[in-house]
Amino acid sequence: MKMNIIKKLIPYAFVGVISGATTFGAINYFNEKNSDSDFSYFAPKNSDARYASFNMTGVGEDFVKASKMTVPAVVSIKNYADRTNRRSEQDMFDLFFGNPFGGQPRQQQQPPQNMPSGMGSGVIISPDGYIISNNHVIAGASKLEVVLSNKKSYVANLVGTDPTTDIALLKIEEKGLPYLNFANSDNVEVGQWVLAVGNPMGLNSTVTAGIVSAKGRSIDLLSQQSRTPIESFIQTDAAINPGNSGGALVNPNGELIGINSAISSKTGYYEGYGFAVPSNLARKVVEDIKKFGLVQRGFLGVNTLDLSDTRQVTAYNQQNKTNLKAGEGVYLTQVVAKGGAEAAGLRTGDIITKVDNTVISSYYDLSFAVGSKRPGDKVAVTYTRNGRSNTVDVTLRDERGGTSFRSKADLTVTEKIGSEFEPLSDRFKTDYGLNSGVIAKNVVSGSEMAKIGVVDNYIIVEVNGKPVNSQKDVEKILQGYSGNVQVKYVDEYGRITTRGFKMP
Template identity: 70%
Template sequence: MKNQLKKLAPFALVGILSGATTFGAINYFNEEQNNTDFSYFTTSGKNSIPAGLNGSSSDNFVKASKTTVPAVVTIRNYQNNTPSSGRSMDQDIFEFFFGEGFRNNRSQRQEAPKDLPSGLGSGVIISPDGYIISNNHVVAGASKLEVVLSNKKTYTATLIGTDPSTDIALLKIEDKGLPYLNFANSDLVEVGQWVLAVGNPLGLNSTVTAGIVSAKGRNIDLLSQQSRTPIESFIQTDAAINKGNSGGALVNLNGDLIGINSAISSSSGYYEGYGFAVPANLAKKVVEDIKKFGLVQRGFLGVGSLDLSNDLQVKTYNQRNKTSLKSGKGIYVTDVAKNSGAEDAGIKIGDIITKIDNVNIDGFSDLSLAIGSKRPGDKVSVTYIRAGKEHKTTAALKDQKGNTSLRSKADLSVTEKIGGEFESLSDRVKVSYGLNSGVIARNIVDGGELSKIGVVDNYIIMEINGKPVNSQKDIENLLKNYKGTVSVVYLDEYGRATRRGFTMP
């Protein structure tokens, strides 16, 4: 199935074939997962309050602010000042995603002293015992994470796990009785409803801004820069969001969490009217998985897809395949992976998926969220059009290995743990580089251990723990059951040798 899935890369496999592995605390649960309650973090039972219906709108804003501000924290990201990890003070996702202006100014800044953070962001306390949700990019590359509450109390945080596919991270501080926010049901969020964005923009702690939900289900192609399998179905808001807001709260007028602020659309890197938040339902599922299983459990439907709502994508597909598909709503199935849930359910190339679990699938962001929010073994109802007639079937989602059971960190292979695959060197490459041994790195996982030490696709790994390697099996044998520091010697595209290390997960 793995090789088959690789062939489906064109035309947005995001979420549908997503399976990026994320590590955290190790727990193993292998019971039947369908209809199982995995909840540790609480969901509000309240409905959203439209402004003006219960008292004045200003009263609602005040109440929501008083609830939210104590639960929103500052996160300080300290990094070792190395060329691969050094970042400028206050850098966050806006420079990474949109910051041409920041990038131009960056060379004028001095490297931050060792006792100052390399980056600042926000986070939200989601349990009284100190679990905090934030963005993956806020904590990326940290050697130490510090959390500062609104009352200025400071903690050293433990990073429990991250998920680059959704840009979500889970941290933990040790305390009890902390203020926290409940998750709202983000599926019930409506365009036009009032929301508050709470965070620490531009170093201004506990800042609250107000706006409305401008749109739902936005796919703006941000997370593809940090993940090969991004899941994007953002809530868009016009509440002011700036540098430092990343990881902060987007709440309704009850003060319940409807999203995690992640990015802005801006030519300057500052607020220009459009902010984006990860929906609460998706964010909650990710942190529940990280806490309970130690990794994100994500299912595959197993289809290659064409977003019929994307005129450019349809036009490109028609030109490439000499077809005459028309733009509209739904997902056109361009391929079906062998032994996948889609194949088992009878879905075929040419079908148009219009609903998942009776929820309309107008475009790819809808399908990405619907499948990306599920786990292996979960069953989904799929409504599709074939030859002009509507059909309905049930598909059991599978993981990237084609299994329907849940996995723990202990179940992962060596290559999954370190985040990459390997190909033996050809004789020609060995002669070209003057090598007697080595393997080519393939499918390096963003945020994985190899990625963290600077290895990218097509780099040559020569040694692991001082021993030459010539195949993927060599690496698996060396690191199977291994604990401790892993030493890696690799060559970059210029033939320069680098020795780096990581702790075996």
């Protein structure tokens, strides 16, 4: 009897085995076929499901609570930029000798005029409509539209930006808005749960979960926007994609611990490495912008070498015939005259190892510890000299050597318009048929000069119809001026363009 039953079941078992093998093979086949696609689908193993269930038992309710608090306070930001401002950066070789690969400059396809040039996210931080986002989200905008989670739309005013930290502050005219409170990002721990909330790839009000993977991370991203960047990112594996920039990174209590800014990816999409500006730094920046109209940043008054960067150390040794060893700390290559460091007795050759309670392992540690302070603040700097450790109090100063706060009215012309200028040589003018001109340098992302399409190495020929041959010429024309500014410049392809902006 049993043998008969077994014989009857064998065909069914055989069919089951064949079916399972076919299914397994098909899954592998389609996974391989779709390995390069934008979307992947995963069936969790039983052990994965049990582990996920175990985790969600402890934090599920916290995720729901935090999501309900956060989603209404996160907005979508649409950047409507003047199409003529969206130009690629080229060097001076291309400017005067043409495209090295031949042919005409490649023209990028632009979206219709009524469509945004870019989209990102922002976080409402007060009930009266202040919104924090990234500087790169709003850069070059002629109009900024903010859309709430309830689909209500507003035109936003740009209050101020800080390329140094990639933070921007916007304002919409509304009251009683939902908002998020800043948490103390110094208390964030590696391994703790976090949520990222934003609008990735146009998918509004998207919530993803992950953990804090690392703190104090630098990825050399902001050096493209600023000569003195501050990078001390919170790294997370919560899924962050294009469109999440400017959105919220929150703890399970729904408190803001960071502003999502970047991802590290070979494809441009999520690969498990996201980075957020810590809330303490972001809060300091927006408080400065609201109160003073610009960021108050302190400086030690030193030039440095990052000893944690082996390549920098090797290059420095070869150039200066020294024998510095790579390691932790920041080596002082120069102490600026009349700066805070000089006044406190620091010297060239000292190695800074600590500022207040922050251990200085690299340049970015130092830039964060000092750059998050204001002029006039005192910091305790620990350094080594001739193998001995010392600590001294340093009073920080601004870039001009002052210790008092500055307002927009105190800014120089070049600071207001966001560019410095270097003169052209007479030989250069003769060779290229120019009667006047200065070279734009250190053009600030999102500045007035950047908005009209000027980038580093463009040649400014005239300002308000007057020829310019030095930075002093530019300053003389615009000092005390409050009207519309017309700038004639030569771009990377030798084209002459005249564009204007309202003097700040």
